[in-house]
Amino acid sequence: MDDKLKKVFNFPSKGLLQSKELYEYMLETSVYPREPEPLKELRELTANHPNAQMATAPDAGQLMSMLLNLVNAKKTIEVGVFTGYSLLLTALSIPEDGKIVAIDINRETYEIGLPIIKKAGVEHKIDFIESLALPILDQLLEDPHHGAGSFDFAFVDADKVNYWNYHERLIKLLKVGGIVVYDNTLWGGTVAMPDELAPEEMKQSRQLTIELNKLLAADSRVQISHAPLGDGITICRRIY
Numbered sequence: 001m002d003d004k005l006k007k008v009f010n011f012p013s014k015g016l017l018q019s020k021e022l023y024e025y026m027l028e029t030s031v032y033p034r035e036p037e038p039l040k041e042l043r044e045l046t047a048n049h050p051n052a053q054m055a056t057a058p059d060a061g062q063l064m065s066m067l068l069n070l071v072n073a074k075k076t077i078e079v080g081v082f083t084g085y086s087l088l089l090t091a092l093s094i095p096e097d098g099k100i101v102a103i104d105i106n107r108e109t110y111e112i113g114l115p116i117i118k119k120a121g122v123e124h125k126i127d128f129i130e131s132l133a134l135p136i137l138d139q140l141l142e143d144p145h146h147g148a149g150s151f152d153f154a155f156v157d158a159d160k161v162n163y164w165n166y167h168e169r170l171i172k173l174l175k176v177g178g179i180v181v182y183d184n185t186l187w188g189g190t191v192a193m194p195d196e197l198a199p200e201e202m203k204q205s206r207q208l209t210i211e212l213n214k215l216l217a218a219d220s221r222v223q224i225s226h227a228p229l230g231d232g233i234t235i236c237r238r239i240y
Contacts, residue, residue: 023059026059027058027059030062031058031059031062032058034062035058035062036092038088038092038116038117038119038120039058039061039085039088039089039092041116042083042084042085042088042113042116042117043055043058043085045083045112045113045116046082046083046085046112046113049083049109049112051082054082054157055082055083055085056085056086056089056157056183056230057229057230057231058085059229059230060183060227060229060230060231060233061085061086061089063227063229063233064086064089064090064093064155064181064233065089065092065093067153067179067181067235068090068093068094068153069093071152071153071177071178071179072152073090073093073094073098073152073153073179074094074095074097074098074099074152075098075099075150075151075152075153076090076094076098076099076100076101076151076152076153076154076155077100077101077102077103077137077140077151077153077154077155077170077173078090078100078101078102078103078154078155078156079103079133079137079154079155079156079157079158079166079170080103080104080133080156080157080158080159080183081102081103081104081109081110081128082104082109082110082157083109083110083112083113084110084112084113084114084116084117085113086155086157087100087102087110087113087117087126088113088116088117088120088122090153090155091117091120091122091123091125091126092120092122094125096125098125099125099126099127100125100126100127101127101129101136101140102126102127102128102129103129103131103133103136103137104128104129104130104158105130105131105132106130107128107130110128133158133162133166134162134165134166134169137166137169137170137173138169140169140173141169141172141173147173148172148173149172149173149174149175149176150173150175151170151173151174151175151178152174152175152178152179153174153178153179153180153181154170154173154174154178154179154180154181155180155181155183156170156180156181156182156183157182157183157184160184160187160205160208160209160212161208163182163208163209163212164211164212164215167180167182167212167215167216167219167236171219171221171222171236171238174238175238176238176239176240177237177238177239178237178238179235179236179237179238180222180235180236180238181233181234181235181236182212182216182233182234182236183230183231183232183233184205184209184231184232185209185212185213185226185231185232185233185234186209186226186228186231186232187202187205187206187209187231187232188202188231190202190203190206190209191206191209191210191213191232193206213226213234216234216236219236221238221239221240222236222237222238222239223236223237223239224236224237
């Protein structure tokens with residue numbers, strides 16, 4: 001992205017507020033002081049990874065923790081784990097006997113954060129599955145006892161091409177009143193850019209994200225809130 005475009009959109013490192021200074025103010029004032037020590041440790045560890053930008057933004061994570069508590073989540077799904085920031089956040093938020101089905105095609109990145117997860121005493125809540133997500137979600141739907149309508153919460157931060165496919169399955173897996181959160185739904189602000197100004201490497205996922213946002217906005221099965229936290233998160237609450 002050229003310098004002129006950066007000045008026009010004035011991107012902070014992990015947020016879409018008006019300035020990097022304003023974003024840092026919010027983090028330093030309201031997010032970091034409340035961030036549990038294991039999450040801070042994992043965030044700082046992940047910062048050294050070459051794909052650190054894939055991690056869940058801490059401000060988005062703070063809201064997710066509140067949502068987990070508000071719905072009294074006990075049984076959750078995570079599609080896309082990376083080093084486990086959102087996974088650890090969920091594990092810390094749900095009860096001692098809560099369970100998370102965590103799905104990712106790469107176990108190596110999960111194992112980066114695993115020592116911190118173990119030290120936090122929450123590994124027993126996590127069922128990590130190294131796999132493509134769609135086959136696992138389909139298997140869950142076929143389970144008569146632990147599938148459709150039995151999950152309280154889901155979080156998706158994975159391949160953008162399948163977000164709608166995940167949505168169709170997760171809405172069935174969630175209880176009425178359950179919540180699914182999608183990450184990266186503003187895609188660096190590119191969703192509002194003219195196509196010719198969007199960086200070439202972001203164009204495909206930009207278009208997929210635009211299409212997803214339209215579909216979610218039109219989905220009568222869910223109540224939605226499109227929140228400008230991190231790289232944009234869309235919160236969907238199943239209403240029937």
